[in-house]
Amino acid sequence: MSHPPVQTLRLRVPRALVDARLEGLGPVDGEGLVPLAVSWAGERITALAPLPPQDLAEPLPLALPPLVEPHAHLDKAFSAPAHPNWGGTMAGALARNQEEYGRRSAAQVLERGERALRLAWSQGLRAIRSHVDSVGPAALASWEALLELRQRWAGRVDLQLVALAPLAHWLTPQGQELARWVADRGGCLGGVLGPPFATTLTDREALAALLDRAECFGTAVDLHVDEAEVKPGRGVSLVARLALEQRCGVPIVCSHAASLALLPERATDRLAEQVAAAGIGVVALPLTNLWLLGRRPGRTPLLRVQAPIRSLQRAGVRVALGADNVQDPWFPGGDFDPFELLRLAVVTSHVIPTLRQGLAPFTTAAAQLLGLAWDGVLREGAPADLVVLAATGWNDLLARTPRRRVLRAGRWLEPPAAEQPSPLLQGLGAPPARA
Structure with missing residues (x-):
């Protein structure tokens, strides 16, 4: 032979x-x-x-x-031309997102996902974790299209899928069924935790239910947390406290964690240590956060509202860095080029690739947060x-x-x-x- x-x-x-x-x-x-x-x-x-x-x-x-994309949204990628948000506000992004979601079809998601994966494959990405809008009229169509693409691209680009749902949904019987359905298909559970934050126990109860569902079905958790410029760090703090109280045995990722940048330095360090103690990873998403947050109408932004990458790393938190939205209402640019993201992160986040901690968010740390077989x-x-x-x-x-x-x-x-x-x-x- x-x-x-x-x-x-x-x-x-x-x-x-x-x-x-x-x-x-x-x-x-x-x-x-x-x-x-x-x-x-x-x-x-x-x-x-x-x-x-x-x-x-x-x-x-x-x-x-090849690099790793730890946080994407393939179901809505490339939808910005039809659903633009040039005002760059959170409210505008949400409104255009809901408008797009109400018209979305499986064929559109297939086309968007195929285009994204072809770009990723040719430009040097080996894995993508995509969040999927999972409650509403287009949820099943979005999942079916992306599951087909995951199978079609197996062995080339490792595609992971996360159920993105309102946090309170996990408290309902429908949330229990969604968790089972997603787990049966090898997906992860997710949601959004951020301002205005419930004044009752709702957020805490909903997050506890989500963590319980994940433990029950053995799925990882990847949350959108503290994508905001008010009430800094409140969501990440709640996730860390509950993870420690419930002794969660499943992997947990807090994506965004942007408002931590607004905490005083000592408070940031204390919270980072708590996140590290809970074994929680963080995915920083500077492009979308710098586009949407810190806006001053008629003025140039003064703040960089994004995850404090170096403070988190110093505390021992595993941090990855992703592009997040690509040409959709939440961010108008990008094309799944990981090296363009690396170049931009030097400016947006002072992540320096000459250093091990500067490369890890795109390579080894990202691979470990996604549980990939090869660490890169x-x-x-x-x-x-x-x-x-x-x-x-x-x-x-x-x-x-x-x-x-x-x-x-x-x-x-x-x-x-x-x-x-x-x-x-x-x-x-x-x-x-x-x-």
């Missing part, structure tokens, strides 16, 4: 994403990168080796494993999955969105269509037609 040939690339790779047990790989440079020969045969990496000195004089491309670290026996960039280092990547080639299971994908000449630009620069 013939064996697949061994292939090798000479690359610059973040040392933080290379097996920590490997020694003698050579010096790590000021960008946290190490020159490396990566070899693979078939679908698996077979060797990681230092480069000889004569190979270090020539420029080497920067390469990373390059080691012998790991998947032969790489994104090789037309950049020699982080400065190149930050200067412009780089072209790339994607290796998945030892095979190169075709270059994305975006690299082909745009029809909009055809003919530009050509000599004028003769009269």
Whole structure:
């Protein structure tokens, strides 16, 4: 029986994403990168080796494993042109979202999801967790379409689905049935916890019911929490207290956690320690939060209302970073390009990719929060999955969105269509037609 040939690339790779047990790989440079020969045969990496000195004089491309998108909304992606919210307000986003949801069809969700997954696949994403509107007229159609796409894309993009429902829904018999239905299909449970917050025990009771449902059916929990600029940290604090009181054994993620940025520093640190003690992960979503929050009509925003990533990490909280909404009423931009998100996060959140803690939110921490089988670290026996960039280092990547080639299971994908000449630009620069 013939064996697949061994292939090798000479690359610059973040040392933080290379097996920590490997020694003698050579010096790590000021960008946290190490020159490396990566070899693979078939679908698996077979060797990681230092480069000889004569190979270090020539420029080497920067390469990373495919990245992870920990929070998306495929069911409403690309709906902004038909349901715009250029005012950028929360109220406007909710109104346009409800308008879209009332008209949504399974065919639309299939088209949106297929488009999103094709972009993700070609641009270097290997997993996406998508929240799905799960109460109302289009809930079943949305789930059926995305479940079909999950099966269709299995083995290429790992698609996880979260039931997004009003928190109080989990208190009802219908909530019990939804939890069972979602669990039977391998999904997660979710909801929204934020201002104005119930003045009675409703929020606490509803969250307790959600955690009970998750424990009963063995599902992970991923909540939209504290996506607000008032009553900072109240939702995250409630989740952490209940998780500790109920001794929850299921994974819990608080997505957004934006209003924590408005707490005094000591209060932030205390709450971060409580979140860490409860074993709760956080997904920061700076693009949508900076678009919707901190607005001052007629004025430039002063506040960056987003999860305090570094404070959370310092307390030991596992933090991932996602794009959230893509071209929908909640955020008008994005196209599932993880490297564009990484570039923007340097500016929005001062997340620096030269540092291990700056890369983890897109790679290892995101993979761990989603419970993926591979943590994204390059080691012998790991998947032969790489994104090789037309950049020699982080400065190149930050200067412009780089072209790339994607290796998945030892095979190169075709270059994305975006690299082909745009029809909009055809003919530009050509000599004028003769009269």
